[in-house]
Amino acid sequence: MIDKVFEKSITKQFEFDEEVASVFDDMLNRSVPYYKEMQRLTINFALNFLENNDKVYDLGCSTASTLIELAKHCDKELQLIGIDNSNAMLNRAKNKAKAFGVAIEFIEGDIHDIALEDAKLIISNYTLQFIRPLHREKLVQKIYDSLESGGVFIFSEKVISSNKTLNKQSIDEYYKFKKTQGYSEFEIAQKREALENVLIPYSEEENRQMIEDAGFSHCETLFKWVNFATFIAIK
Template sequence: MNDKVFAKPIKKQFEFDEEVAAVFDDMLSRSVPFYEESQEMTRFFVLKALQNGGIMYDLGCSTASLLISIAKQNPDVTLIGLDNSEAMLEQAGKKAHAFNVDINLLNADILEYDYEKANVFVSNYTLQFIRPLVREELVKKIADALKKEGVFIFSEKVISHHAKLNKDLIEHYYDFKKKQGYSEFEIAQKREALENVLVPYSEEENIKMAKNAGFSHCEVVFRWANFATFIAIK
């Protein structure tokens, strides 16, 4: 289904409800620049980390596209997707059934969940929705749950602390969205809905957060304007 969520006036903040879940895959492909390319890179690193088996967690797994693609390429690993949106998990379950893959989908709070020792954690545009006061606590919890040399791959919107550059990056991104068929009204509506819900960090702040949490190394492996994919190694 095509994303038309913000084609009408909104009266609430953004949330991952039934309406969003139904069009989420289309929303991602048209709202996140080079989404498929960043996901292909994520799959590469995940499969490398799981080549001898192991456990992977996808935090905020949404409709489980990444987990399904991993399961199709390596069915002999334990894949666990966590999300607190029942609507997203319902869509994920339907897709997993259609592709006949074995993945574990759980309605859970990623801040409170009791993680097993794992080889890989992935978080695609999820940390930015976690309140800054507890975001670093979550990243530390992830680091603690990873095995030695385990990896945490996360993608985030990022900001620049240079005011003019940040403004220009946002303008460039909105131009991208217009080319994907979104109207100025839809762009403005979504921006308003995400106000105070999505709180991005800069590239440097994300790297510092990972290192403070216990990762030995963290760097950007993919970036387009104000979207970045990071890999952190324990």
């Protein structure tokens, strides 16, 4: 379905409800620059680390697109686990996984409360930015502790610049991108307002520092387009 969520005036902050879930795949592709390329890189780099029976978690798996694509491109038997707190998202994820014949265990709940155990790979695409800063570092520490030695954490985030001028220019560039995707000025403004104080991005440097503080031996940016970035961290 086509994303038309913000064609009408908003009445609440952004949430991953049934309305958003029904158009989420289209929303991602039109709202996140080079989303498919970021997903492709996530999968290609992940494949270098995975062996038979490795456990893979996707935190905030939404409609399970990344886990499904990973399964399609991997010749190993993997334990795939998708976690999300949105029932509407998981309902669509289950239907998609069934349609593609991919075995995924889905868990509905708060990722702070769900045990992550013996993971070789943990994925988090545009999820940390929705976690309050007070709890974000704790979650990254939990991710580190849950990974096997040599395990990897691959995550994508919207980022900000510490330079005010460049940050403003980045926002303007992203605005132009959304216009090219068919979103109206009204829709763009409505979504920005709905996300206010819900999506709280870090800078690229802050994300790396958070990863280093958790104990990861290495963190690198795999891909960046203006204010969107994909990182890989190795335990």
